[in-house]
Structures are given as structure tokens and as C-alpha cells.
Amino acid sequence: MAHPTQLGFQDAASPLMEELLHFHDHALMIVFLISTLVLYIIVAMVTAKLSDKLILDSQEIEIIWTLLPAMILVLIALPSLRILYLMDETNDPHLTLKALGRQWYWSYEYSDYGDLGFDAYMLPTQDTTFGQYRLLETDHRVVLPMESPIRVLTCAEDVLHSWAVPAFGVKMDAVPGRLNQTAFITSRPGVFYGQCSEICGANHTFMPVVVESVPLDYFELWILSMIQDA
Structure with a gap:
């Protein structure tokens, strides 16, 4: 059961919950990396390290911020769909x-x-x-x-x-x-x-x-x- 001031999930008591905990940690790490990157860009722009218009308007930057989110979505979607399939599987219950x-x-x-x-x-x-x-x-x-x-x-x-x-x-x-x-x-x-x-x-x-x-x-x-x- 949950405890007062508890952070995080309860201890897993099924293989399904263990998979959900692994996916949570996986997604949380991706969110952490994205937040760190965005924070770095904001700080760099404020300190005038990325104020060059040639950099901000370049084709390379356009390609990066189009492909990178697509890759991130794939990294999240594939394990998510796998767990959804496992949650819906009810073969031969005892x-x-x-x-x-x-x-x-x-x-x-x-x-x-x-x-x-x-x-x-x-x-x-x-x-x-x-x-x-x-x-x-x-x-x-x-x-x-x-x-x-x-x-x-x-x-x-x-x-x-x-x-x-x-x-x-x-x-x-x-x-x-x-x-x-x-x-x-x-x-x-x-x-x-x-x-x-x-x-x-x-x-x-x-x-x-x-x-x-x-x-x-x-x-x-x-x-x-x-x-x-x-």
C-alpha cells in the first residue's frame, strides 16, 4: 500500500507492473534529457552564445528539430505499444x-x-x-x-x-x-x-x-x- 510522504509508485507485485515501472523510468529519462537540452538552449540564447541568425535560421537546424522529435516519439511509442499489448493479453487464464x-x-x-x-x-x-x-x-x-x-x-x-x-x-x-x-x-x-x-x-x-x-x-x-x- 502507499505510505505517507511516499514518492514514486508502490512496489511491483506483478510482471505487468514491473514493465510499467521500467517504461516510466525510460520515459522520465527522455523527459529529463529534453528538459536539459531546452534549458541549455535558453541559457545560451540569454547569454548571447546562440544569437547568430545564420545558426538559428540554418537548414541544418530545421532538419534537426524535425527529425529529433520524431525519433523521440518512436522511442516512446514502441515500448508503450508493447505494454498495451501485454495488458490486453488474456490467453488461457487459470x-x-x-x-x-x-x-x-x-x-x-x-x-x-x-x-x-x-x-x-x-x-x-x-x-x-x-x-x-x-x-x-x-x-x-x-x-x-x-x-x-x-x-x-x-x-x-x-x-x-x-x-x-x-x-x-x-x-x-x-x-x-x-x-x-x-x-x-x-x-x-x-x-x-x-x-x-x-x-x-x-x-x-x-x-x-x-x-x-x-x-x-x-x-x-x-x-x-x-x-x-x-
């Missing part, structure tokens, strides 16, 4: 999770296991225990097996919602009457927090997402216990 946005909580269904499902409400502050986070904990956590391809189908019952878990690099809108999908693989065990990222009404900030990534053996035991309790 598990499908349905996330239905409601005002203002999430309903989940594990359709691979019959009618298994539950509602996840934000845990009131007075009910939280030591180690749980205020306004981020839910009464039921989504449990998923780690290192397994997971497909998430999102929809909404009333207004626009958005199912988002930053550590996974996942953010998918839940639209009434439309079924959207996204996919990810959790790379390590742990508890990961997210929230609805669409302004969906008065209690928009009170519908968190809590995902617990566990080894496959623990996930199977959890499924069996949920089926027995149903």
Missing part, C-alpha cells in the same frame, strides 16, 4: 474473477467454482484490528493464487466504477451494461490494496479493494472452506 461494482461496495464471483461469491464492504474503523488499515480494509478479502494467470471481468449495477490495484498495474472501468476484462499474474504473496478509481458518488472513497495473494495450496484450502460455509 481463474476468472468477476467484480461487480455497486453503490458503494464490490461483489465478487468465482464462476469457476459454481455459485461461489460474496460482497466486500469497507470495514468500519471501530472494527479494525491491529495491522489493518483504516478505510482500506474490507470484511471479505479477494483471495487469488500467486503465479497463476488471473482474468478479471468487471461490470457495474448502477453507475461507473473502476476496479484498481496499483501494485498489480491493474485499473479497469466497471460500466453498467458492458463487460470489460483485464488480466494479471501476482508474482509474490501478500495483501494488496486498491480503491474504486471512478468518481461514483457520495461514498466513492469508501469502496476499497483488498486482494490477498497466496500459494496455490492455500488457495485450494480457502476455496474448500468457502464452499463448505456457503
Whole structure:
């Protein structure tokens, strides 16, 4: 989860988020180099080092400031398109999770296991225990097996919602009457927090997402216990 005064992204918990972090650093370095070059040109012009009209109006300069931005766009576009393709890839998922946005909580269904499902409400502050986070904990956590391809189908019952878990690099809108999908693989065990990222009404900030990534053996035991309790 995010921490007070934190700079940067949360630690990656999926290969997709690792790719996004690499692309962020790549793009940020390009922005830094462009800013440095522009700042140098401004300072040089102010100090009269580049005031020669023959230099500023030359054909060589015209070629440079036409080709250089095109090359920069290619350097940004190619890795960006690659990540977009990876985010849209949902081949052969091991598990499908349905996330239905409601005002203002999430309903989940594990359709691979019959009618298994539950509602996840934000845990009131007075009910939280030591180690749980205020306004981020839910009464039921989504449990998923780690290192397994997971497909998430999102929809909404009333207004626009958005199912988002930053550590996974996942953010998918839940639209009434439309079924959207996204996919990810959790790379390590742990508890990961997210929230609805669409302004969906008065209690928009009170519908968190809590995902617990566990080894496959623990996930199977959890499924069996949920089926027995149903």
C-alpha cells in the first residue's frame, strides 16, 4: 500500500507492473534529457552564445528539430505499444474473477467454482484490528493464487466504477451494461490494496479493494472452506 510522504509508485507485485515501472523510468529519462537540452538552449540564447541568425535560421537546424522529435516519439511509442499489448493479453487464464461494482461496495464471483461469491464492504474503523488499515480494509478479502494467470471481468449495477490495484498495474472501468476484462499474474504473496478509481458518488472513497495473494495450496484450502460455509 502507499505510505505517507511516499514518492514514486508502490512496489511491483506483478510482471505487468514491473514493465510499467521500467517504461516510466525510460520515459522520465527522455523527459529529463529534453528538459536539459531546452534549458541549455535558453541559457545560451540569454547569454548571447546562440544569437547568430545564420545558426538559428540554418537548414541544418530545421532538419534537426524535425527529425529529433520524431525519433523521440518512436522511442516512446514502441515500448508503450508493447505494454498495451501485454495488458490486453488474456490467453488461457487459470481463474476468472468477476467484480461487480455497486453503490458503494464490490461483489465478487468465482464462476469457476459454481455459485461461489460474496460482497466486500469497507470495514468500519471501530472494527479494525491491529495491522489493518483504516478505510482500506474490507470484511471479505479477494483471495487469488500467486503465479497463476488471473482474468478479471468487471461490470457495474448502477453507475461507473473502476476496479484498481496499483501494485498489480491493474485499473479497469466497471460500466453498467458492458463487460470489460483485464488480466494479471501476482508474482509474490501478500495483501494488496486498491480503491474504486471512478468518481461514483457520495461514498466513492469508501469502496476499497483488498486482494490477498497466496500459494496455490492455500488457495485450494480457502476455496474448500468457502464452499463448505456457503
